[in-house]
Structure formats: structure tokens, C-alpha cells
Amino acid sequence: MEILNIKDLSYAYKENYKVLEDINLTINNDDFLAIIGPNGGGKSTLLKLILGLLKPQNGKISKNIKNELIGYVPQNTNLNIDFPITALEVVLMGHIGNKKKLFGYSKEDISCAMHSLEKVGMSDFSNRRIGDLSGGQRQRVFIARALCANPKVMLLDEPTASIDVKGQKEVYELLKELNKSICIVVVSHDISVLLNYANNVAHVNKNLVYHNLESIQKDIHTVDDHLCEVELLKALGKTQVCCDHKLQ
Numbered sequence: 001m002e003i004l005n006i007k008d009l010s011y012a013y014k015e016n017y018k019v020l021e022d023i024n025l026t027i028n029n030d031d032f033l034a035i036i037g038p039n040g041g042g043k044s045t046l047l048k049l050i051l052g053l054l055k056p057q058n059g060k061i062s063k064n065i066k067n068e069l070i071g072y073v074p075q076n077t078n079l080n081i082d083f084p085i086t087a088l089e090v091v092l093m094g095h096i097g098n099k100k101k102l103f104g105y106s107k108e109d110i111s112c113a114m115h116s117l118e119k120v121g122m123s124d125f126s127n128r129r130i131g132d133l134s135g136g137q138r139q140r141v142f143i144a145r146a147l148c149a150n151p152k153v154m155l156l157d158e159p160t161a162s163i164d165v166k167g168q169k170e171v172y173e174l175l176k177e178l179n180k181s182i183c184i185v186v187v188s189h190d191i192s193v194l195l196n197y198a199n200n201v202a203h204v205n206k207n208l209v210y211h212n213l214e215s216i217q218k219d220i221h222t223v224d225d226h227l228c229e230v231e232l233l234k235a236l237g238k239t240q241v242c243c244d245h246k247l248q
């Protein structure tokens with residue numbers, strides 16, 4: 001089922017300087033979409049347009065779901081990790097239930113937050129301070145926070161930036177599991193890991209080029225089901241995904 005359709009979208013922060021131009025994209029409920037591209041290519045801007053935080057100047061974004069059902073895990077959630085707050089409290093911050101008590105949260109809010117922590121395999125860490133968790137564990141807590149609203153689609157902006165390879169794999173394994181019931185859209189530079197999980201890829205560099213990864217995978221060599229990054233880039237018609245941003 002189609003949940004989002006973007007037609008002929010363009011966006012400029014400054015007049016006459018388009019960061020996105022003529023973007024067309026359809027996202028279905030069971031997609032695991034990877035958004036890749038060079039620094040400054042417009043990936044985060046595209047997510048903000050999908051979230052409704054920015055309004056397109058040209059073109060249209062049609063959604064078959066309410067904005068509340070779009071979960072978002074922003075970039076740089078690592079900020080303020082020294083703040084003395086537990087994993088459970090971080091998840092509760094994402095709870096949009098209306099039964100909030102004057103002091104603290106209702107039992108329902110807490111059980112919902114605990115359920116989200118269970119889904120990401122972090123319930124044993126609910127009382128740990130967020131700053132005492134590893135990068136991968138912390139990111140799973142932020143995913144649990146977004147899960148509190150029972151989203152139909154989850155957008156993640158660079159969820160594995162500054163996480164070691166083992167932690168990256170754990171985050172992507174979790175996203176793969178969540179993808180059994182919700183649509184996942186991930187912006188990332190970790191393409192060699194990410195593309196082992198995604199089924200579609202959108203390369204964004206002012207324009208958007210869409211590839212169905214399953215059909216590409218059939219044509220390229222894999223070792224132990226692991227995609228070779230060089231062959232993949234060749235198949236995508238790229239030599240690199242970073243630092244080839246063309247100025248207008």
C-alpha cells in the first residue's frame with residue numbers, strides 16, 4: 001500500500017538556490033528505503049519536508065497516513081547525554097498519551113514506554129542513565145521513543161553515525177525486525193551496512209535517483225550475502241557517495 005507520494009517537489013532555503021529539484025518518490029508501507037548521497041545533497045531537507053517541518057515551494061507531498069503516525073529519530077540525538085535522565089524517561093518523553101498526571105506519568109504511559117523498550121531489547125536497561133549506555137544501545141532507546149506513538153513509518157536521520165560496526169549491525173537488525181510491521185526510511189552514509197538491509201535506495205544530490213535494490217542485487221556479486229560496496233556503486237552508476245555535490 002502506498003503511504004506517501006512526492007510529485008515534482010523542489011525546495012530552496014534561499015531564493016534561486018534550490019537544494020532539491022523535481023523530486024519524485026513513492027514510499028510503500030513495507031519499504032525499507034535507504035536515502036544516500038553526498039554531504040549537503042539535501043537528504044535531511046527531504047526528511048523535514050516529509051515530516052511537514054518545511055513546506056515545499058513547488059510540487060506536492062501526498063500522505064495516506066496522519067502526521068502523528070510518522071515516527072522520527074533525528075540526527076545528533078547524542079547531544080546532552082550528560083543530562084541525568086534514565087532510558088525509561090527518554091522514552092516517556094516521546095509518549096503522546098493524554099493521561100499525563102500532574103506529577104510524572106500515568107501507569108499506562110510507563111507500561112507503554114516499557115513495551116517500546118522491550119521491542120528494542122532494552123527493557124533491562126530502563127533505569128540506566130542514558131549517558132552510561134553505548135552508542136548503539138542509546139540509539140535503540142531513541143528508536144523506542146519514536147515507537148511510543150505506534151508509527152506506520154519511521155524516518156531515521158544517520159542513526160548509526162559514530163557507532164562502532166557491531167553497534168551499527170545491531171541497530172540495522174532491529175530496524176529489519178521493525179520493518180516486518182512498519183515502513184523504515186533511513187538516511188545514512190554507512191552504505192555497505194545499510195544496503196544489506198534496504199530493499200530500495202534513493203540517491204539524493206539535489207535530484208533524486210531511485211533504485212530497486214533487489215533487482216540490482218541479482219546482478220552483482222555478493223560474498224556471504226554481503227554486498228560489495230564497489231560493485232554496488234558501479235551498479236548505481238556512482239564512483240562515490242560523498243563530496244560530489246554540484247553547486248548550482
Ligand SMILES: Nc1ncnc2c1ncn2[C@@H]1O[C@H](COP(=O)(O)OP(=O)(O)OP(=O)(O)O)[C@@H](O)[C@H]1O
Nearest residue numbers: 013014019037038039040041042043044045046204
Ligand atoms: N536551515 C537552513 N538554511 C539555509 N540552508 C540550509 C539550511 N539547512 C540546510 N541548508 C543547506 O541545504 C543544503 C542541503 O542540506 P541537508 O542538510 O539537507 O543535506 P544532507 O544531504 O542531509 O547533508 P549531510 O549528509 O551533510 O547531513 C546544504 O547546502 C545546506 O547547507
